[in-house]
Amino acid sequence: MQERFFRTFIPLNPVTLVNSYEIPKFVDSNTLFVAVSYSGNTEETLHAVKRAKERGAVIRGITSGGKLAEILNSTVIIPKGYQPRSAVGYLTIPLLRAFDLFDDSEVDNAKEHLAKIDRNIGTWQEFADEIFSSNKIPVIFGTPKLEGVAYRWKTQFNENAKVLAYSASFPELNHNDTMALENTYRKEEFYFFVLTHKQIEREIADRIRITSKLCKIKMANVEGDGNTIFSNIFTLIHKGDYISYFLAKKRDVDPRNVSIIEDLKRELKERS
Amino acid sequence: MQERFFRTFIPLNPVTLVNSYEIPKFVDSNTLFVAVSYSGNTEETLHAVKRAKERGAVIRGITSGGKLAEILNSTVIIPKGYQPRSAVGYLTIPLLRAFDLFDDSEVDNAKEHLAKIDRNIGTWQEFADEIFSSNKIPVIFGTPKLEGVAYRWKTQFNENAKVLAYSASFPELNHNDTMALENTYRKEEFYFFVLTHKQIEREIADRIRITSKLCKIKMANVEGDGNTIFSNIFTLIHKGDYISYFLAKKRDVDPRNVSIIEDLKRELKERS
Structure with a gap:
């Protein structure tokens, strides 16, 4: 990760x-x-x-x-x-x-944006409610620089909410997923997110728009906050954490429980 | 790829x-x-x-x-x-x-194994029939060295059969998917494959066995043929190609058709 x-x-x-x-x-x-x-x-x-x-x-x-x-x-x-x-x-x-890849002002700026998210969590609860109401499988589409965050969302849906979830990214998904998105069976059982930011490349914004139109799919666009990639990454992580947490609550499962992973580790240890 | x-x-x-x-x-x-x-x-x-x-x-x-x-x-x-x-x-x-990463004898050996697959395609048709009969979403689990092949299978399900499909790999999936596999909704709507080979590492074989037991999931184990990684990769690609091809036939879609990708490329070109 x-x-x-x-x-x-x-x-x-x-x-x-x-x-x-x-x-x-x-x-x-x-x-x-x-x-x-x-x-x-x-x-x-x-x-x-x-x-x-x-x-x-x-x-x-x-x-x-x-x-x-x-x-x-x-x-x-x-x-x-x-x-x-x-x-x-x-x-x-x-x-x-x-590796000196950010400066402290970026951290302070991101913190302010993160605190704002904490003060307005209704949106993320609504996403969780919508996913839960039809037991949808989340699929998170990343964009360049946010591929890692899309994968983080997937793993949080797995570990917090205990639901299967998948991630893919633009432009790579335009070479494969795109052919399934229009015509697959079970399409209505998936919930598609796309993660973006205010500085998104024009080529990528065009791809999102055209893919949505041609494949007739709705993607919930969740945008990062702030003007740095640092702030965009951590605010998007935070939003995804909230959605998967609220989905766990809706499903009445404990988001902290990772007993299966612990059982697996113990069995792996015993056999060696 | x-x-x-x-x-x-x-x-x-x-x-x-x-x-x-x-x-x-x-x-x-x-x-x-x-x-x-x-x-x-x-x-x-x-x-x-x-x-x-x-x-x-x-x-x-x-x-x-x-x-x-x-x-x-x-x-x-x-x-x-x-x-x-x-x-x-x-x-x-x-x-x-x-980069001189194989020798010709490996190619000849792989060719023999590939020809054998062509002479016995019933197994792959049966997998496609089983997936089609319940409209299952394929999920392909790779193992070290076969992560790329698992991803190839996913893309072939997308492009040939026009169905959504996903891939993940051992041991990474033991940190996230595992928590969803036991308890997720819609579990019965997925079809799980795991790609292996005769020289599979003991740790990975143990992980597959324990994950299957703890999460109560059935994974169809598809093994590569031959003793080299070259042969294992190309025989597994071939098997996956057959399954996605037969699934396309069952669904009555044209495996060659990639019109949406072509439309997307045209629209991207026009706007620039």
Whole structure:
């Protein structure tokens, strides 16, 4: 997740995401390897770190503790006791900070916009009500720079509301999803969002408009607040969090409950 | 799409996918920029190439013609007249070949396995029948090295059968989808595939088994044929192609028809 946000902030150097056990062949002593795991005990992350160590990579961690904090000398320790998905700020900001990808005025500006969202949550409750009233499956369309946020919304619908959800992004979805959107069965069972911002590229705005018209689909346009990509990302995350939270409440499920993931981790540990 | 396959073949150097208009900041005269567009007229690809040229990148193309062939001196020209998705071999092999990522014996071996699939297509027709009988939405779970193939299946369901479809991959989906899989509404309306191969990592096989048990979901396991990742990728592509083709036939839609995408391209061109 964090890599997607990080890459959004204009990569200065090539960044490769590793979200499984194995690491790319090119990792060597010239590589900066950043391990991000809230618990510090994510199995695939620890495995990848072990491999990166063998190759002599420079390794830094971002974690609240666990084995990751034990095995690494240089680690940013963030507060314990959150759900990993609630710690998105703690997990992301140190990474962006280390590469000097925002300045403090942007954080202050984003905070003001975030507080405004908190004072006016009715809109997000209405979205949740509408999704719930027909048990719709959310599909979130990202746009350049907001692909990571679209994926965040998907994962929040999964973890908070316990409903399946999917994300895709413009312009890539114009090469495939578009052919299904007009004519698929079950189209009315999906709820389409598109995430945008005030500085959206003209080509992308045109694609959204034309796709909607040709495929005869309604997309709920949710816009980020503020004039920086930093503020747009975090305000859109916040809006999506509210929608998935209210959907959980409507469904009468506990948004904090992740017992299945915990069961899975325990079974994986026992068998090894 | 091709980048996902390419990356599967063990990256020797960092590879970054660009599937929109803008290129990463790090692109300069030390960058090898490979532009892949079947028609040679893909708007975002041409835009990205223009930007890469301005930065002095070394550019190579893979295309059947179009503007890409006109503006680049060094291009692999592949046969015209296919649907881009049918030209997956033509689009992919030159890229893998350029980096010496397979040898000819692997191609011969894969060809034998592909021919065997052609002689026994009943299984794939049965999958299509089962999906069609309840209008199920396909969800394809990839595994390490087969993430790109899972995405290919999704796009083929979209373009051939004109149905919505989604892909996700182990182990990443164990952090989010897993919480929805047990308890979501509409679970019975999805058809879950998992793509594997004979050399699948033990950790991943365990995750598939435990996820299926804890979430009480049935996943149809489709295995690649052969002992190389090359053969596994191309045989699994072939199997997915058959399923989406048969689903199109069942739905009485033309798998070749991509009129909406063509309409979209025309409207995008007219407005500019």
